[in-house]
Amino acid sequence: MSTAILTGPPAPGSSIEDDLRTLGFEVRVASGTAEAETLLAQVPGDRRVAIVDARFVGHQHALRLGLTDPRFPLAAVPGAVTAQPAGRQALTRAMARERSAEGAVLVDSLPDRIIAALDTDGADLHRPALGTLVAVVPPDPQARNEARQAVAAVDDEAVRLKSAVKARDGFFTTFFVSPYSRYLARWCARRGLTPNQVTTASLLTALIAAGCAATGTRGGFVAAGVLLIASFVLDCTDGQLARYSLQYSTLGAWLDATFDRAKEYAYYAGLALGAARGGDDVWALALGAMVLQTCRHVVDFAFNEANAGDTDASANTSPTAALSDKLDSVGWTVWARRMIVLPIGERWAMIAVLTAVTTPRITLTVLLIGCALAATYTTAGRVLRSLTRKAQRTDRAAQALRDLADSGPLSELLGRFAPRVPAPLAAGLGGALVVISAALWGAGWATAGAAVLCTALSAVAVARPLKGALDWLVPPFFRAAEYGTVLLLAAESEVNGALPAAFGLVAAVAYHHYDTVYRIRGNAGAPPAWLVRVVGGHDGRTLLVALLAALLTGEWFAVALTVLAVAVALVVLVESVRFWVASHREGAPAVHDEGEPA
Numbered sequence: 001m002s003t004a005i006l007t008g009p010p011a012p013g014s015s016i017e018d019d020l021r022t023l024g025f026e027v028r029v030a031s032g033t034a035e036a037e038t039l040l041a042q043v044p045g046d047r048r049v050a051i052v053d054a055r056f057v058g059h060q061h062a063l064r065l066g067l068t069d070p071r072f073p074l075a076a077v078p079g080a081v082t083a084q085p086a087g088r089q090a091l092t093r094a095m096a097r098e099r100s101a102e103g104a105v106l107v108d109s110l111p112d113r114i115i116a117a118l119d120t121d122g123a124d125l126h127r128p129a130l131g132t133l134v135a136v137v138p139p140d141p142q143a144r145n146e147a148r149q150a151v152a153a154v155d156d157e158a159v160r161l162k163s164a165v166k167a168r169d170g171f172f173t174t175f176f177v178s179p180y181s182r183y184l185a186r187w188c189a190r191r192g193l194t195p196n197q198v199t200t201a202s203l204l205t206a207l208i209a210a211g212c213a214a215t216g217t218r219g220g221f222v223a224a225g226v227l228l229i230a231s232f233v234l235d236c237t238d239g240q241l242a243r244y245s246l247q248y249s250t251l252g253a254w255l256d257a258t259f260d261r262a263k264e265y266a267y268y269a270g271l272a273l274g275a276a277r278g279g280d281d282v283w284a285l286a287l288g289a290m291v292l293q294t295c296r297h298v299v300d301f302a303f304n305e306a307n308a309g310d311t312d313a314s315a316n317t318s319p320t321a322a323l324s325d326k327l328d329s330v331g332w333t334v335w336a337r338r339m340i341v342l343p344i345g346e347r348w349a350m351i352a353v354l355t356a357v358t359t360p361r362i363t364l365t366v367l368l369i370g371c372a373l374a375a376t377y378t379t380a381g382r383v384l385r386s387l388t389r390k391a392q393r394t395d396r397a398a399q400a401l402r403d404l405a406d407s408g409p410l411s412e413l414l415g416r417f418a419p420r421v422p423a424p425l426a427a428g429l430g431g432a433l434v435v436i437s438a439a440l441w442g443a444g445w446a447t448a449g450a451a452v453l454c455t456a457l458s459a460v461a462v463a464r465p466l467k468g469a470l471d472w473l474v475p476p477f478f479r480a481a482e483y484g485t486v487l488l489l490a491a492e493s494e495v496n497g498a499l500p501a502a503f504g505l506v507a508a509v510a511y512h513h514y515d516t517v518y519r520i521r522g523n524a525g526a527p528p529a530w531l532v533r534v535v536g537g538h539d540g541r542t543l544l545v546a547l548l549a550a551l552l553t554g555e556w557f558a559v560a561l562t563v564l565a566v567a568v569a570l571v572v573l574v575e576s577v578r579f580w581v582a583s584h585r586e587g588a589p590a591v592h593d594e595g596e597p598a
Contacts, residue, residue, distance in 0.1 A: 001026045002048040004067075007036050007110045011055045011144060019060045023068055025050060033110055037095050049091070050082035053109045057147040058135035059156040065128040066135065069246050070590040072126035074118065079137035081111045081118070081125075085587070090123045109137045133159055161186060164244035171335045172345035177236050184233070185240035195242040199255050202234035206263035210270030213355060216277030224270065225356035231263060232348045251584035254518050260344065261514055265290050265507055267351070268364070272500070275360035283499035284491050285364035287506060291483040292368060294510045296375045298404070298476045301517045303382045305400040306393060306472035342374040386469045393467040401466040403516060403526035404475040407458060408537015414459035423461040427474040430457030431481030434542060438485050442492035443549030443557065447485075451546035454481060455539040479513065482538045486545055490561065495554035501561035508569035509541065515576045524583065531575050535568050 004025035006017065017027050030036035036051060043049045050067045056079040066077030073087030083091035094117035098110060118125050134151045138144035164185055165178045188198055209227035212220040238256060242248055272286040339346055350370065354363040407415075430453065437450035461474050483506050490502035512535060516527055526532075536544060541564075548560045 002050065002068075003028060003039075003043045004050040004052050005030050005036050005039050006052055006054045007033070008054045011057075014054065014057075016052065016054060016056050019063055020050075020052065020067075022060065023064055025067075029054075033095075033098055036110065040092065040095055045088060046085050048082060048084050049088070050080060051091075051095075051111045051114060052081075053079040053111050053137045055109070055137050055144070056080060056135070057138055057144055057151065059133045059151055059154065059159070061156050061160045062130050062133040062135040064246060065130065065133075069126070069128065070248050072124075074123055075126040075128065076111070076115045076118075077128065077130065077135040079109055079111055079135065081114050087123070090118060090121060094118045094121065094123075112137065131159065131163075160244060164240040166239060166243075169338075170343035170345040171339050172349050173236060173343075176349075177233055177345065178240070181233050181236045182240050182244070184237045185244050188237065188241050189245045193241070194252075195238040195247050196249075196252050196255055198234055198238040198241055199252070199259055202231050202238060203259040203263055205234060206231035207266055210266045213267065213270035213360070214273035214277075216274040220274065221360075222356045224267075224274075225352035225354075228267060228348055228352040228355070232345065235260065235263075235344075248590035249584060250522055250588040250590060251580055253522065253590075254580045257518050258511070258514065261510070264293070264344075264348070265510075269500075269503060271355065271360040271363060272503075278359075280359070280361055281499075282361050282364055283503060284487065285361065285368065287487050287490075287499060287503045289364055289367050289371065290503065290506060290510070291480070291487055292371045292375065294483065294506075294513070295476055295479050296371060296378070297517075298479045298513065299375070299379050299382070299473075302401060302404055302472040302475045303386075305404065305520060306397050306466075307389075307391075308397060308400075340374060341378055342370050347371075383470065383473075386472070389469050393471075395465070398465040398467045398471075400520050401472060401475060402462060403520060404513075405462050405466075405478055406475070406513060406516065406532065406538045407462045407478075408535075408540040409533050410455050410543070411459040411462055411537060411539045414456055415463040418460040418463035420464070421460050422470075423464070423466055423468060424470045424473045424477065426457045427461040427477035427481075430454035430461070431477045431484075433457075434481055434546065435484040435488065438488035438492070438546075443489050443554075445550050447489070448543075448546045448550045451485070451543045455543050458539045478538045482509065482542045485542050486561075489545060489549040489557075493549070493554040493557050495558050498554065498558040498561065501558050501565060504565035505545075505561050505568065508565050508572065509535075511576070512568070512572040515572065519579070522583075522588070524579075524588070527572075527575065527579075531571065534571055541568075 002025045004020045004027050006020075006027060006029045020027050028039050030039050040049060040051070048068075052063075052067075056063075058077070058079075062077055063080060066075055066080055067082040069075060070084070073084045074090060075082050081091070091114070094114045097117050098113050115125065132154045133156070134147060134154065136143075136147050138147050161182050164182050166173075169178065205227055209224045209231060212227060213224035214220070235256075238252075242252065268286040268289055272283045275282040342350075347367070347370070351363060351367060354366055434447065434450040434454040437447040441447055458478065461477075466472075466474060486502045486506055487499075490498040512527070519525060519527060535541070544564070545561070548564075549557055552560055
């Protein structure tokens, strides 16, 4: 249980003790700074501790935001400061500094003096945005009465519900889901449900939707569309529940992001199976949709990581950025731009409606066209921004791009002898060579030779730190080359089972790449080097698939792809689950990403 230490003179009629107990704190009362310091030392080091002025007046949700958010080691609101185990040492030092000020407690707030001391020490102290919520330490009875009137004038629960909704989201989510899903989130909170349980329910609903689509019947397609929307509502609800109840965790962030991809790609497979029951083979379209969507995400991840930590963000002003900011100041253009990029809400709504009223082929074709247009729009804008970028890329950003590149031992070895060539040029040229060869000559030695050359050029691309303006394009080029080669070679084989096997292989590898992204975002670093070596890196896998296509007959190539897909999936899944569960048990800092809509 967390511990709250109340300091200062008690205020008549104050509900602060009850509020703290409601928030899960064990309350202890200190008569002065010395006693507060003694009580602080008695709190076990693995517990959260808060120091709160007994005269505090404010909304309970203001206290909740300031004292219970698991993402921040140190946090504060006026009159209250808290520390998790990672921030305990800084809090103890600040408390020791205030020991000599015990006599001033009657006319001053000890928590506020501690907050000032933490600021002086340069501590990373989180202060939540309270908006209309009240959090003050009134100096006299008149001010206390005014503060209580201000508390009564603002509906605490209404603010809490509103803040449960993501600040920046897509048009469909904002206007067609969030107006009611926030109430579903509150319903879940009041019944003790956790965000992870809702996330799991969303996954199960989407898998049932995929199963309905796989029946190939009109009734099944209609049910699939309805269930896909229901899954998305639950997907919104889990994040809103996390914000409503401040239940953030590293494991939860990973489950939410991973399950989103699993739901969408499983649904593509369900559409392909349903089409096959009707005699229409759309596995190539389903795989193409997965490849395009994954490459879009890699563009997003790589660009954001490349520019997350610029040494001088103010130097990144450009005509493109200025135009973007101007458009964001006009209401309708904001929503138009958010819809153009086809975020998850718009994308799933489109897929659900098309599934219910058309065929899998039409659904996947429209999806491919929409994603291609969205990818062109976003990538072009980011390229223009990068060309006028002036800030220097940090070592951390360069390392993140290198980790996202997923280069295997072949590139590492050849990179020692690589000439100096612009990284995007080498990566793009190598990827284009192998993809064009697969498209023109199929499963032959020409494609295998192109894969060898692609490996050499991949080594050139990552031989030096990726700090160039357009070096964030290197990971997307590698993804497009690997996934595109697998898709084309499987399609060229014209053997039943080859494309489904290729779908499974790309899904397994994509999971590995997404897992890399989530580890980097959670400040956990890249997957271990042994894992990258075991699964071969993008270069080793591309070369292996090309060689298998050249050496084996179509039937055996399909078998080889199946075996490779199972092997990669087992290795990356076991290691990923082990890592995230261990991180959660070891108390890794909570993560809750509020970034771009997926």
